[in-house]
Structure formats: C-alpha cells, structure tokens
Amino acid sequence: MVELLIRLKFTLGRHTRSGTRWLTVLLLVGGTAFTWFLAVAAASDAVRSSLLMLALAVWAGSWILGPTVTNGVGVLRSQYFTLLPLDRNRVGLGLLVTMFVGFGPVMTLVSAAALAWHAYVSDPATLFLGLLGVLTLVVFSVSLGRLVFRGLGAAMHSRLGMEIASLQWGLIVAGLFFGWVAVQPAFVASGNLTERGFEGTAASVLAVLPTSWPVLAVDAATAGSWSAAFAWLGAFALLTVVTVLVTGRLLAPSVSTRGVGRRSRPLGSRVLEDRRSLLPDTPLGAVVGKELRSWWRDPWRGLELRSALYAGLFIGLLGLVADFPQVMPFAGVFAALIMGMGGSNMYGHDGTALWLTVVGQDRDTIRADVRGRQIAIAVLIAPPATLLSAAAIVASGQYWAVPHVLACLLVFTGVSNGLASLLSVVTVTPGVDPHKRVDANDTGDVQVQVWIMLLAVPLLSSPTLAVLVWGAIQGIPWIAVPVALFNGVPAAWLLGRVAHRRLESRLPETLTRIRYGKEIARRSLSTAGGGLLDRLERGALATNEEIKPTGS
Amino acid sequence: MESAEPSTSDVAALELDALTKTFNETRAADGVSLAVPRGTMLGLVGPNGAGKTTSLSMAVGLLRPDSGAARVLGVDVWTDPVGAKRNLGVLPDGLSLPERLTAGELLDHWGRLRGLERGLTRTRARELLQVLELDRAERDGVLVAEYSTGMRKKIGLATALLHAPEVLVLDEPYEAVDPVSARVLTAILRRFTDGGGTVVISSHVMALVEQLTDRVSIIADGRVLADGTLSEVRGTDATLEDTFVRLVGAREVGEGDLAWLNS
Ligand SMILES: Nc1ncnc2c1ncn2[C@@H]1O[C@H](COP(=O)(O)OP(=O)(O)OP(=O)(O)O)[C@@H](O)[C@H]1O
Ligand SMILES: [Mg+2]
Numbered sequence: 046m047v048e049l050l051i052r053l054k055f056t057l058g059r060h061t062r063s064g065t066r067w068l069t070v071l072l073l074v075g076g077t078a079f080t081w082f083l084a085v086a087a088a089s090d091a092v093r094s095s096l097l098m099l100a101l102a103v104w105a106g107s108w109i110l111g112p113t114v115t116n117g118v119g120v121l122r123s124q125y126f127t128l129l130p131l132d133r134n135r136v137g138l139g140l141l142v143t144m145f146v147g148f149g150p151v152m153t154l155v156s157a158a159a160l161a162w163h164a165y166v167s168d169p170a171t172l173f174l175g176l177l178g179v180l181t182l183v184v185f186s187v188s189l190g191r192l193v194f195r196g197l198g199a200a201m202h203s204r205l206g207m208e209i210a211s212l213q214w215g216l217i218v219a220g221l222f223f224g225w226v227a228v229q230p231a232f233v234a235s236g237n238l239t240e241r242g243f244e245g246t247a248a249s250v251l252a253v254l255p256t257s258w259p260v261l262a263v264d265a266a267t268a269g270s271w272s273a274a275f276a277w278l279g280a281f282a283l284l285t286v287v288t289v290l291v292t293g294r295l296l297a298p299s300v301s302t303r304g305v306g307r308r309s310r311p312l313g314s315r316v317l318e319d320r321r322s323l324l325p326d327t328p329l330g331a332v333v334g335k336e337l338r339s340w341w342r343d344p345w346r347g348l349e350l351r352s353a354l355y356a357g358l359f360i361g362l363l364g365l366v367a368d369f370p371q372v373m374p375f376a377g378v379f380a381a382l383i384m385g386m387g388g389s390n391m392y393g394h395d396g397t398a399l400w401l402t403v404v405g406q407d408r409d410t411i412r413a414d415v416r417g418r419q420i421a422i423a424v425l426i427a428p429p430a431t432l433l434s435a436a437a438i439v440a441s442g443q444y445w446a447v448p449h450v451l452a453c454l455l456v457f458t459g460v461s462n463g464l465a466s467l468l469s470v471v472t473v474t475p476g477v478d479p480h481k482r483v484d485a486n487d488t489g490d491v492q493v494q495v496w497i498m499l500l501a502v503p504l505l506s507s508p509t510l511a512v513l514v515w516g517a518i519q520g521i522p523w524i525a526v527p528v529a530l531f532n533g534v535p536a537a538w539l540l541g542r543v544a545h546r547r548l549e550s551r552l553p554e555t556l557t558r559i560r561y562g563k564e565i566a567r568r569s570l571s572t573a574g575g576g577l578l579d580r581l582e583r584g585a586l587a588t589n590e591e592i593k594p595t596g597s
Numbered sequence: 598m599e600s601a602e603p604s605t606s607d608v609a610a611l612e613l614d615a616l617t618k619t620f621n622e623t624r625a626a627d628g629v630s631l632a633v634p635r636g637t638m639l640g641l642v643g644p645n646g647a648g649k650t651t652s653l654s655m656a657v658g659l660l661r662p663d664s665g666a667a668r669v670l671g672v673d674v675w676t677d678p679v680g681a682k683r684n685l686g687v688l689p690d691g692l693s694l695p696e697r698l699t700a701g702e703l704l705d706h707w708g709r710l711r712g713l714e715r716g717l718t719r720t721r722a723r724e725l726l727q728v729l730e731l732d733r734a735e736r737d738g739v740l741v742a743e744y745s746t747g748m749r750k751k752i753g754l755a756t757a758l759l760h761a762p763e764v765l766v767l768d769e770p771y772e773a774v775d776p777v778s779a780r781v782l783t784a785i786l787r788r789f790t791d792g793g794g795t796v797v798i799s800s801h802v803m804a805l806v807e808q809l810t811d812r813v814s815i816i817a818d819g820r821v822l823a824d825g826t827l828s829e830v831r832g833t834d835a836t837l838e839d840t841f842v843r844l845v846g847a848r849e850v851g852e853g854d855l856a857w858l859n860s
Contacts, residue, residue, distance in 0.1 A: 331709035335695055335702075342697040342740070397692040401756070403659055404687045405710050406678055413710075479696045480742055480749075552678075553661045560692070565620055569661070 073152040084159035090167050098257040105256045108190030138293040157182040164263045171266040178259030185285040192292045207344040215355025328410045332417025349387030374446035377434030378453040384426040385461025391469040393489035396478040415545035452525035456509040459533025463540025468494045470548045472585035475559040490589040608671040610635040610795035616655045616665035625651040627819035640806035641799040643816035649799040657687045686757035690768035696742035700752045701735045711760045725755040746773040765796045803838040817845045
C-alpha cells in the first residue's frame with residue numbers, strides 16, 4: 046500500500062506549478078549548502094555545536110511552515126481514502142511514510158548529516174551517536190511538519206482551534222514581513238558568526254529546543270559523559286516516536302461529521318435580529334447582514350480576519366524586541382494591509398454559492414453584492430486596526446506617530462478595500478466548495494492576489510505617501526491626513542465600481558470559473574490582448590493553483 | 598403579473614431553443630430545444646451525464662450557452678436577464694449556499710435581495726420552514742453548513758419558492774429526500790401547477806416522473822430523443838421505463854457476464 050501511495054504522491058506532484066517547485070528546490074539546496082558551510086567553517090567544536098543547533102532548528106521550522114505556506118498542494122490528503130476498506134491507522138502511518146519521499150526530506154537528511162560530521166571531527170568515537178541523531182532528526186522534522194499541518198486542519202472544527210491557527214498564521218505572516226528586523230540585529234551583534242557562534246540568551250534558548258538535543262548528546266559524549274549523551278539522545282528518540290504516533294493518528298482518515306448538536310444560538314443572530322435590525326430593508330442591507338454573519342461564524346473567514354490582527358500585533362512586538370520601536374505604532378496599519386489580502390478572494394471563499402446572486406439578479410443586486418462586501422470588511426477591520434495602533438502608541442508613548450498612522454490607516458484601508466473587491470471578482474480562485482472544507486487552506490489559492498496587493502497598494506497610495514514624507518520634512522505631518530482621505534475613499538469607491546461592473550458583465554462566467562474549474566473558464570476569455578482586467582484574469586488562471594477537483 | 602408582457606397562453610412558460618454547450622471535447626448539450634406550456638409539469642429524464650444539469654443551467658442563466666436561446670414567459674434569459682429571472686424559481690443540483698446562515702436567516706436575506714416586503718418574507722419563510730419540516734433545526738440555530746443532503750435540498754427549494762415565481766426549474770428535487778418529505782414536495786408542486794404555475798424537474802426515477810408530470814422529455818448524449826405529453830412519449834409501450842430503455846438503449850446483463858458475483 047505504501048508503494049501505491051508514494052506513486053500517487055508523485056502523480057500529484059507533477060501537477061504542481063513548476064515556479065513554486067523551483068523556488069522550493071532553490072531554497073532547499075541553498076539551505077543545505079549553508080548548513081554545511083557553517084559546520085565546516087566553524088572555528089571550534091563549541092562554535093560548530095551552537096551553529097548546528099541554529100541550523101537544525103531552522104530546518105525543523107521550515108518543515109512546520111513549508112506545507113502551510115505552499116498551500117499543501119501535492120500533499121496526499123487523508124480524506125481521499127475515507128471510503129477504502131483499509132485500517133484507518135495503517136493508512137495514517139502509510140501516508141506519513143509518503144512524506145519521507147521527495148527532495149525535501151533528502152536535503153534535510155544531507156543537512157542533518159552535518160551532525161555526523163560534527164561528531165566525527167569532535168571525537169571519532171562518537172560518530173555512531175551522530176549518525177543515530179541524524180536519522181532521528183529527519184524523522185522528527187518531517188513528522189512534526191505533518192503534525193502541525195494536520196493540526197491546523199483539525200483545528201478548524203472549533204473556535205479555539207481557529208484562534209490557535211490564526212495565531213500561527215499571524216506569526217508566519219509577521220515573520221515573512223518583518224522577520225529580518227529581528228534576525229538582523231542578532232547577526233550584527235554576534236559579529237563573525239563562524240568565529241564566535243552564539244552567546245547569551247539566543248544560545249540558551251536554542252539549547253532547550255528538541256532539535257538541539259542530538260547535538261548536546263554528541264557534545265556530552267565528546268566530553269566523556271556517555272550517560273548524559275544517551276539520556277539526551279534517548280529523550281529525543283522518545284519525543285520522535287510520540288510525534289510519529291500522534292501524526293499517524295491525525296493522518297488517519299476521519300469519518301466524524303461536523304457540528305453534531307448545538308446548544309447556543311450562532312454568533313451574531315441577536316445583534317442583527319430582525320425587529321430592531323440596524324440594517325436597511327434593501328439588497329445592500331441584505332448583503333451586509335449576510336457578510337457580517339459569515340465573517341463572524343465561518344472559521345475560514347475568521348482565520349483571515351484574526352490572523353491579520355495577530356500579524357499586525359506580532360509585527361509591532363517584533364519591532365519592540367528588535368530595538369526598532371518606531372514600527373510599533375504601525376501595528377494596526379499592517380493589520381489593515383494584511384486584511385486586505387485576506388479579503389482578496391471573497392467569491393472564491395463563497396464557492397458556488399454565487400448561484401444565488403446569479404438567479405436573484407435584479408437591477409441593483411450586483412452592485413449591492415460588491416458594495417455590501419466592501420462595507421462588511423471595512424466595518425470589521427477599521428475599528429480593531431485603529432484600536433491596535435492606538436494602544437501601541439499609548440503603550441510606547443510615541444505620540445509623534447499619530448498623524449502618520451492616521452494617514453496610513455485611512456489610505457491603506459481604502460485602497461486595499463477597493464482592490465480586495467476588484468481582485469475578488471477578477472482573479473476569483475475557488476478552493477474546496479464550502480460545505481466540503483476540512484483543512485485550513487481549503488479556500489482558494491491567492492498567490493496572484495497577494496503579489497498584486499503588495500505592488501498595487503503602495504502604488505495607489507503614493508500621493509498620500511509622498512505628501513506624508515514631504516510633510517514630515519516640513520514639520521507639518523498632519524497635512525497628510527486629509528490627503529489620505531481624498532486618496533483612500535475615492536480609491537475604494539472607484540475600484541468597487543469597476544468590480545461590480547465587471548461582475549455584472551461576466552456574472553455567469555464568474556460562476557463557471559468557480560463551478561467548472563479553470564480549464565472551462567479559460568474558454569470564455571480570448572487567449573491574448575483584451576483590457577487590463579482580462580489580462581489579470583488570465584494571469585490568475587495561469588498562476589493560482591487549483592485545489593478543487595473539477596466536475597459539476 | 599407584468600401587464601406589458603404578452604400574457605396569451607400561446608407563449609410557452611419556458612422555452613429552450615437549440616441550446617448547445619461543449620465542455621472540452623464533450624458535447625454536454627447539442628441543440629436542446631424544449632417548450633413547456635403554462636400550467637404544466639415537465640419531467641426531464643436521461644441517464645447520468647446526459648446533459649440535464651447542463652441544459653437546465655443554460656435555461657435559467659447559470660451557464661452561458663455556446664449557441665441557442667432560452668426564454669421565460671417570452672423574455673429572453675440572456676438578453677434581458679433581470680426581466681426573465683423575476684418570474685423564475687431555481688433549484689440547482691449540488692451547489693453551495695451561504696453556509697453560515699440558518700435557514701431563517703437565509704430566507705430573510707433572500708427576501709430582501711429579491712425586494713420583498715419584510716413582513717411578507719417573514720410569514721412566507723415561517724410557513725415554508727414549517728411545511729418543509731425545517732422549523733426544528735431553525736429553532737436550534739442549526740447552520741446550513743450542518744444540514745444533511747436532504748435538508749439542503751429542502752432549503753434550496755424554499756429559496757426557489759419564496760418570491761412566488763411563475764416558473765420553477767428544479768434539478769433533481771427528489772434526490773436524497775425522505776419519503777414523507779417527498780410527499781410534501783409533490784403536494785407543493787401539484788398546488789403550484791393547479792394555480793397556473795409551470796414546473797420543470799429533472800430526475801432518474803421513471804415511476805416518479807410518470808405519476809407526477811404531464812409532459813416528458815427524454816434526453817441522452819446532449820440530445821432530446823422524445824418530447825411531448827406522457828401518452829405521446831409512451832406510445833404503445835406499457836411504461837415510461839420501457840420507452841426510456843428502448844430509446845436510450847439497454848445494456849442487458851447476459852448469462853455469462855459477472856459470473857464471478859455468484860462464486
Ligand atoms: N466540469 C466539467 N468538465 C468537463 N465535462 C463536464 C463537466 N461537467 C459536466 N461535464 C460533462 O457534461 C456532460 C453532461 O453533464 P450533466 O451534468 O449535464 O449531466 P446530467 O444529465 O445532469 O447527469 P446526472 O444525471 O449524473 O446529474 C457529461 O458528459 C459530463 O461529462
Ligand atoms: Mg445532473
């Protein structure tokens with residue numbers, strides 16, 4: 046069975062986009078080369094030991110983040126096997142075995158082999174200890190990666206789990222954006238890394254991590270204390286076994302149904318309750334109400350919203366930790382920016398539910414559908430983002446930042462709100478249809494959306510940013526605030542207008558994109574030329590991965 | 598009723614005019630033409646993959662045809678979608694809904710979107726949920742995402758009925774619905790046609806179509822093989838199933854086939 050699963054995995058891998066794959070290969074080869082460079086160039090046994098601890102921790106960390114960041118494409122999902130008459134736990138362990146096949150695990154093995162080298166150079170008698178450590182390390186890293194990925198998926202069944210997943214995502218995003226802020230001073234401070242290695246808190250934190258235990262085992266053996274060596278390695282082996290068993294269980298196809306029995310009313314049913322409804326009795330009111338409820342209740346949408354807030358928070362904290370406190374007041378600004386990305390595939394999130402909009406089409410409904418969504422995300426992100434920044438400003442006492450933060454909040458919220466609505470329509474990418482979702486990233490792939498946001502938001506906000514810089518130099522920073530207002534609001538309005546006109550003219554085509562997949566959607570576009578929006582749509586069709594199996 | 602539209606009974610309630618759609622290489626619908634007179638119920642039958650869902654999707658505006666036209670009460674679905682969709686109630690097969698609403702909230706949302714007055718939406722929604730036996734789930738605050746397949750069919754049906762359309766197009770409405778609810782559904786559809794409404798349903802179940810509908814269309818490989826009143830289509834055959842098998846072609850299981858099943 047394992048052989049069959051492995052073959053299936055390669056079949057799936059072939060359908061993964063080559064761009065992502067080459068980047069992965071590049072990172073893996075680069076990482077391996079760097080690991081060995083550190084090991085060989087280290088000035089002493091002690092330095093090599095501390096550098097190895099860092100490298101091994103980074104490898105394990107990459108295994109934790111990798112599958113989540115690359116969207117889990119090419120991964121065999123246990124749901125594929127729910128109906129087969131196989132022992133569930135054996136399928137789980139079998140699936141785990143498939144995780145060790147491929148380029149990633151091989152490069153991890155090659156990198157971890159630096160530990161064997163370390164053992165050999167330190168004291169040839171400890172080589173076998175190093176080799177054992179190498180194998181255990183690979184098993185540990187790979188299974189841990191799967192454990193976290195599945196953990197995220199399993200988490201989506203409960204609110205607490207969603208909260209944890211959001212925290213995790215927030216950390217990932219904050220790390221991607223601002224990790225260098227934290228890492229850079231550490232490197233600067235430690236001077237020549239291969240000369241002196243790590244000292245101080247960083248070293249003691251590193252030594253506690255499980256991935257460092259095999260290194261500690263080798264070091265202990267070199268120092269002649271074999272019992273300590275076996276204790277370290279034994280503890281690590283035990284942890285690895287536990288990880289493998291838990292992962293195997295988690296990977297076993299689950300047959301439980303969702304949401305059995307409910308005791309309380311769903312979130313938001315009171316707030317928007319009909320009699321005292323705050324919302325007008327119009328299509329726009331209808332859409333805003335539906336959207337707010339969905340954002341509050343849907344774990345997948347909650348994940349987008351919460352992780353944006355956490356990411357903003359962590360970016361602010363990273364700035365603080367890294368002695369770069371000027372970042373702190375902008376925590377809310379980052380949250381607003383990231384939330385824009387989270388809203389850039391709203392129709393993909395809704396999946397084929399778009400049919401209701403098609404069937405219920407009336408004179409004003411399409412406009413209401415887009416505007417209602419814009420209003421909902423603005424209502425959801427603007428207050429917490431403002432609050433986050435306000436709290437950060439008060440906590441850090443950096444009141445100078447108030448006009449800057451206000452201007453940025455206004456312009457970024459407006460621009461990214463408008464862009465989100467436009468991208469939701471034009472680059473819509475379906476994931477797994479909503480009522481069949483399991484994993485945290487079962488909503489559509491948004492690579493294209495994120496890249497466009499990263500480029501277009503600063504571009505469309507440039508008038509405000511220019512005035513902000515000019516005003517700061519002139520000593521009149523407040524002048525940027527009205528400019529931001531006249532930049533952000535019209536951007537949201539205009540982009541939203543382009544969005545609902547596009548949706549109106551391509552309403553059934555948009556549904557076809559979601560319902561029948563990209564092969565059939567491509568036929569509704571010319572292969573070249575057309576306006577900017579057509580190009581954008583083709584770009585998304587060519588780039589974003591298809592998670593959904595096609596069919597009617 | 599719209600007074601501007603021709604309300605003479607010779608305008609078909611729903612008309613499919615040479616609808617054609619090709620997916621990749623397959624012709625899912627190949628010149629499908631049907632005319633459903635007012636006040637009648639049409640059963641669209643055909644084997645799996647015949648093109649029922651594809652044809653009905655094109656007829657109601659969910660899928661743009663490669664060629665051909667569709668009209669609801671004489672109004673073209675593709676040139677005047679707003680006018681045509683006002684008189685149309687649709688139940689598609691297997692699509693999502695706003696999953697994080699309860700049935701009541703969904704109908705409330707739908708009523709507002711369709712421009713119904715709030716009080717009217719309220720009374721109709723309550724009645725629909727009660728008749729379709731979704732009222733308990735509603736009281737418990739169950740979200741559509743947590744509904745069973747049959748319950749999903751029923752809430753879908755409620756959305757199709759809420760604005761009291763003149764034409765109903767239902768894709769496999771009886772699939773996964775329990776026998777008691779099936780009776781309720783039949784009663785609803787009967788009442789609807791008695792009041793002058795028009796219904797199109799697709800189904801695989803011949804017996805059901807035979808006892809329920811006035812008209813039948815048999816479709817296979819994207820082409821309409823027979824179309825007319827029940828007796829016209831049946832002709833000299835004893836049952837509709839015989840006609841179906843005769844037209845679509847039977848795949849008999851011979852003595853020697855699948856012998857390993859008995860071992
Ligand atoms: N996404 C798709 N890609 C390619 N071909 C498709 C797709 N969806 C449907 N088809 C093809 O269109 C044809 C008609 O399918 P359709 O869903 O209309 O059949 P149906 O009569 O509704 O079948 P069923 O009784 O199983 O619901 C089939 O041959 C099918 O293979
Ligand atoms: Mg069908």
